[in-house]
Amino acid sequence: MKPDWQRARTALEHFWHEPVRAERLAAFRILVGAALLTDQLFQYLPFWGYLFGPNGTGSFALNEAWMASNWRWPFLFFFSESQWVLGLWFLAWVVSALCLMLGYKTRWSAFAAWLLTMAFFSRNTNVKNGGDDIVQIHLFWLMFAPVSGTWALDAKRRPSEFVEPWAVRLMQIQLCVMYAATGIAKLKGGLHGTWLQGTSLHYVFNDLGLVRWSYASLPIPFWISAPLGYLALAWEVLFTLLVLHPKTRRFALWYGFLFHIVIYLTLEVGWFSFYSMAFYPVWIPDRWWRDDWPVWRTKLQRFASSILARPLLTPRL
Amino acid sequence: MRIALGFFLFDMIVRSTLNLTAYDKWREHLEVARAPLRLPTSVQRTKIQAGNDPKFKSVGARYWATLKSCFSFLSPLPREKTLAHMDSALDYARYAGAWIGTRLGFVGNLLGIDEDWPMFSPNVRRIHITPRARLIYSDGTSEQVWLLSEPYDPTSFHRWFVKRPLQIDLRLAKDYDARLGVSRNLAERYAESEDGAKLESIEMFEVKYSLPKPGQNAYSVLAKQRQKAPEGEPFWSYDVLTGKGKTIESEKDKKAKEKKKAEAAKPTEPSPSEEAEVNAEVGGAP
Numbered sequence: 001m002k003p004d005w006q007r008a009r010t011a012l013e014h015f016w017h018e019p020v021r022a023e024r025l026a027a028f029r030i031l032v033g034a035a036l037l038t039d040q041l042f043q044y045l046p047f048w049g050y051l052f053g054p055n056g057t058g059s060f061a062l063n064e065a066w067m068a069s070n071w072r073w074p075f076l077f078f079f080s081e082s083q084w085v086l087g088l089w090f091l092a093w094v095v096s097a098l099c100l101m102l103g104y105k106t107r108w109s110a111f112a113a114w115l116l117t118m119a120f121f122s123r124n125t126n127v128k129n130g131g132d133d134i135v136q137i138h139l140f141w142l143m144f145a146p147v148s149g150t151w152a153l154d155a156k157r158r159p160s161e162f163v164e165p166w167a168v169r170l171m172q173i174q175l176c177v178m179y180a181a182t183g184i185a186k187l188k189g190g191l192h193g194t195w196l197q198g199t200s201l202h203y204v205f206n207d208l209g210l211v212r213w214s215y216a217s218l219p220i221p222f223w224i225s226a227p228l229g230y231l232a233l234a235w236e237v238l239f240t241l242l243v244l245h246p247k248t249r250r251f252a253l254w255y256g257f258l259f260h261i262v263i264y265l266t267l268e269v270g271w272f273s274f275y276s277m278a279f280y281p282v283w284i285p286d287r288w289w290r291d292d293w294p295v296w297r298t299k300l301q302r303f304a305s306s307i308l309a310r311p312l313l314t315p316r317l
Numbered sequence: 318m319r320i321a322l323g324f325f326l327f328d329m330i331v332r333s334t335l336n337l338t339a340y341d342k343w344r345e346h347l348e349v350a351r352a353p354l355r356l357p358t359s360v361q362r363t364k365i366q367a368g369n370d371p372k373f374k375s376v377g378a379r380y381w382a383t384l385k386s387c388f389s390f391l392s393p394l395p396r397e398k399t400l401a402h403m404d405s406a407l408d409y410a411r412y413a414g415a416w417i418g419t420r421l422g423f424v425g426n427l428l429g430i431d432e433d434w435p436m437f438s439p440n441v442r443r444i445h446i447t448p449r450a451r452l453i454y455s456d457g458t459s460e461q462v463w464l465l466s467e468p469y470d471p472t473s474f475h476r477w478f479v480k481r482p483l484q485i486d487l488r489l490a491k492d493y494d495a496r497l498g499v500s501r502n503l504a505e506r507y508a509e510s511e512d513g514a515k516l517e518s519i520e521m522f523e524v525k526y527s528l529p530k531p532g533q534n535a536y537s538v539l540a541k542q543r544q545k546a547p548e549g550e551p552f553w554s555y556d557v558l559t560g561k562g563k564t565i566e567s568e569k570d571k572k573a574k575e576k577k578k579a580e581a582a583k584p585t586e587p588s589p590s591e592e593a594e595v596n597a598e599v600g601g602a603p
C-alpha cells in the first residue's frame with residue numbers, strides 16, 4: 001500500500017500528464033466553432049446596421065476613447081468606418097469560425113477567430129454578456145490546445161487517437177471556477193437576498209428585459225420556481241465537489257446540461273448556454289468515447305442515411 | 318509552457334476570487350491605478366502632429382510615455398499617493414489584493430479574458446427600469462419609440478435572436494456611448510414624421526415596471542402597466558442637427574451629488590485635545 005502523499009502525487013501526475021482521447025477536445029472545438037458561426041449569422045448579421053452600420057452603435061469614433069482607456073488594443077488595426085472594410089472583416093471572422101469548426105488550419109483559424117472576436121467586442125462592447133466572456137476564453141485556449149487530432153481536416157495529415165491532457169484539465173477547472181464564483185456571488189445577497197428567500201427564479205422569469213415570453217402567458221408557479229432556484233444555487237456552489245466523484249459527476253453534468261437548455265428556452269441571453277455547454281464534452285470520460293461512441297456513431301449514421309435515402313417529394317399517382 | 322499554464326491557472330482562480338471581494342473599493346481608497354497610461358486616440362495623435370499638445374512633441378514620444386508607464390505599472394511597490402493611505406497591516410493586505418487584481422485585469426484586457434462571473438448576483442431585481450425614446454419633430458409633434466428592452470404589451474410578447482441589440486438597449490441608462498449611438502441610429506431611422514416634419518431632437522425617459530410578486534396574479538399586475546407613461550424628467554437629450562447628446566441629471570442625483578460635496582467640504586470634528594488647543598489660543602474655556 002502506497003502512503004497517502006504518494007497516492008496523491010500519482011493522482012496529480014495522472015491528472016496533468018496521462019494522455020486523453022482526442023475526441024474530447026475535438027468535440028469542444030466543433031461546438032465552439034459551430035456556436036460562434038451561428039452567433040455571427042443569427043445574432044449579428046440581421047442587426048448589422050444597428051450594431052456596426054454607418055449610424056450604428058459600434059462606430060469607431062463613438063467607442064475609440066473607451067477602447068483606448070480600457071486597453072482594447074485591436075482598435076489599433078480595427079479602425080475603419082468603411083462598410084466595405086468592416087464587411088470584409090466580418091467575412092474573415094465568419095470564415096475563421098467555419099475553419100475552426102472543420103479543423104482546417106486549426107491554429108491559424110483559432111488565432112483569427114480570437115483576434116476578430118476581441119476586435120468586434122471592443123468595437124461595440126455593449127453587445128457583450130457573460131457568454132461572450134466564455135467564448136473569448138474558449139478561443140484563447142483553442143490557439144494552443146491540441147484540438148485537431150481527430151474529426152478535423154488537419155487530422156488527415158496528422159491523426160492522433162490520444163492528446164496531451166492539459167487543455168482538458170484547464171477547461172474543467174475553468175468551468176468549476178465559473179460556477180463556484182457565480183454561486184458564491186449569489187450567496188453574498190445574504191438571508192434577505194432573493195436567492196436565499198427563493199424568489200430569484202420567480203423574478204428572473206418575470207424580468208421584462210430578459211425573458212423570451214411574457215410571464216403572464218406562461219406563469220410558472222412559485223412552488224416550482226422556488227425549489228428550482230435553491231437547486232440551481234446549490235448546484236453552482238457545490239459543482240466542484242460534485243464532479244470529484246464519478247457518480248455525482250454524472251448528475252452534476254446532466255443537471256448542468258438541462259439547466260443551460262432551460263436558460264436558453266426561457267431567457268434571451270443569446271448564445272450563453274451554447275458557449276457554456278461547449279465545455280461539457282471535455283468531461284465525457286475516455287471509456288465512453290472508446291466503447292459507447294462507436295455504437296452511437298453507427299446509430300446516427302443509419303439514421304442520417306435513412307433520412308437522406310427518403311425522397312423529398314413523394315410523387316402523387 | 319508550464320510557467321504559462323501556471324500563470325493562467327493562477328489568473329483564473331485568483332481573479333474570480335478577487336472579484337468576489339471589495340477589491341475595487343480598496344483600489345479606489347488606496348488610489349491604485351487601474352491601468353497604465355492609455356494608448357493615444359486618433360484625436361490626441363492629430364493634436365500632437367499639429368503641434369497643439371503642450372506635453373508631447375511627437376506621436377512617438379506619446380507612445381514612449383505609454384510604454385514607460387507600463388513598466389512602472391508592473392512595479393509592485395506602492396506609489397507615494399498610495400503610501401499616504403496605508404496605516405495598518407490590513408491596508409497592506411488590501412494593497413496586495415488591489416495590485417494583483419488590477420494587474421491581472423490589465424493582462425486580461427490585453428488577451429480578451431475576463432474572469433468576472435456575476436450572473437444574477439447578488440440579487441435579482443424586483444422592478445424593471447427601461448428607457449423609452451421620445452422623438453420631437455419640427456412641427457411640434459412628438460412620437461414615442463418603444464425599445465427592445467420594453468415590450469409594448471407586457472402581457473403578451475415573445476423575442477428570439479435579438480440579444481445583441483437588446484443588450485445595448487438594456488445599457489442605455491448607464492452608458493453614454495450607447496445612448497449616443499442609439500440616438501444617432503434613431504435619428505437615421507425616424508428622420509421624418511408621417512406628415513413630413515423633420516426630426517429635431519430625441520429625449521429618453523425612464524419607465525418603471527413593478528414585477529408581479531410571488532402569489533400575485535401576474536396578468537392583472539402586468540396588464541395595469543400596459544403602455545405605462547414615463548416618469549419624471551428625461552435623462553437624456555440629443556440634438557439631431559449637431560449630432561450631440563447631453564445627459565440630464567435628475568433632481569435626486571443632483572441632491573445626492575450636492576450632499577456628497579457638502580460632506581467632503583465639511584471640516585471634521587476636532588478631537589478634545591485639538592479643542593483644548595484652539596480654546597487656549599483664543600482664550601476660551603478649556
